[in-house]
Amino acid sequence: MKKTFLLFFAFAILLVADEAHEIMQKVDNNIRGKNIYMKINMKVVSLLHERNMQMETWSQGSKKSFVKVLYPPKDKGITFLSLDNQMWQYVPKIERTIKIPPSMMLQKWMGSDITNDDMVKQSSIVDDYNPKIIKKDGNIVTMELIPKEDAAVVWGKIVSQIDTSTYTSKKDIFYDENIEEVRVFIYKDIKKYGEYYLPTYWRVQSVDKTDNYTEITLDNVKYDMDISEQYFKKSALKRFSR
Template sequence: MNKIVISILLALFSLSGFTQELDVKKWVQEADEKMRGTSSKSNFSMTIQRKSWSRTIEMKAWSIGNDYSLMYIVSPAKEKGQVFLKRANEMWNWIPSIERMVKIPPSMMMQSWMGSDFTNDDLVKESSLAKDYTHKLLAEEQQQGFDCYKIELIPTEDAPVVWSKIYMWISKKEKHWLRAEYYDEDETLVKYEVLSDIKMVDDREMPTRLEMIPADEENQKTILIYGETEFDIPLKESFFSIQNMKRIR
């Protein structure tokens, strides 16, 4: 009889852990999707700050989920007209000044995007925080005055990622993604992301200022600010084509 009771208790504990894992995964997914929507059209400004200089890039972006995105550079004049396209696991860059289409290989997804502290992967999100990682609730902490869950993300075995782990802080009530830390294979902190300036954007309240900060560089960061944005708009997959890269304005 005791063995039966013990077996039932073990099964219940196992089920409880499984349910918690699903809930944490859903929390990460919803916080991530809150920033993207099922589809979106956005205006962004990106300011790259260094110790002795800074520069700002203005851009437009369209996306469907995690698989399709297109970004058009509005300014500065030197880069104006450049377009970046992502379809599933492939990415291209159209450079109108030399009329050249460049396919960006997976090996370059972690390279700096336009000299910023964001990578190609950060901008087009080749990897999925929900699908490519396991999730574990570590603690409850405060960030920027919000009560948050601190969540550990560990990549699955075949995930196309380079981070050995990510820590995320998501507000408990609002599901705002407020901070993330990225660690390399040696479990050394490489960079961290701070999301702030929460405002109403279209139909949702969300952070509108993203700062990506290298852990080992002083006086260096990149600031991405949301401008006018529409979520869940009608967009077709055919919009995200190599041909459209040359036509988009």
């Protein structure tokens, strides 16, 4: 009897683990698709200052991403490339390409509350984290994501609230390597693009600076389009900067 119970208990644990992985796979698929193009508006707010930006992004999976800044004029043409866990930036004013080391992936991107890692979507929640369901409340499932031992990620833990009616995040809490809360993402205004669901409003709030936040709105989104491989070469940094 005891052996049967243990086998049943082990089987139940495996089912829960499979469910957690399936949920995160669907969330990741909504975020990325086969590939995705986005036009993004960003507002960066601090205590005494507000700054608006606009950019375009092209992404393919979790290893290839290209970003081009469109506005403001002083930053227009700055480009970023993420390729196989490496990241570069091109600054047209000085005509210089800069390689961004892994140690700087947690640095704030262009003075906002998001990081270099966020902007190029380097980390994959499916490939780099082990998910665990810690709470269920109707369609809302709270997941704890712990990095895999060999994963080159910047976060010690992520706690994510997932709406399983659309498989989109409602809220993500990011923790550093000491498992201290660093920042919170809030997602709203879910829209459907073909077979995919995506929040079109994101708000990023740092824990240590409550007067600072970044708002992101997605102005144009296209999934599974024909994106040229030219965007994912180092030559793209200067070529598409114009």
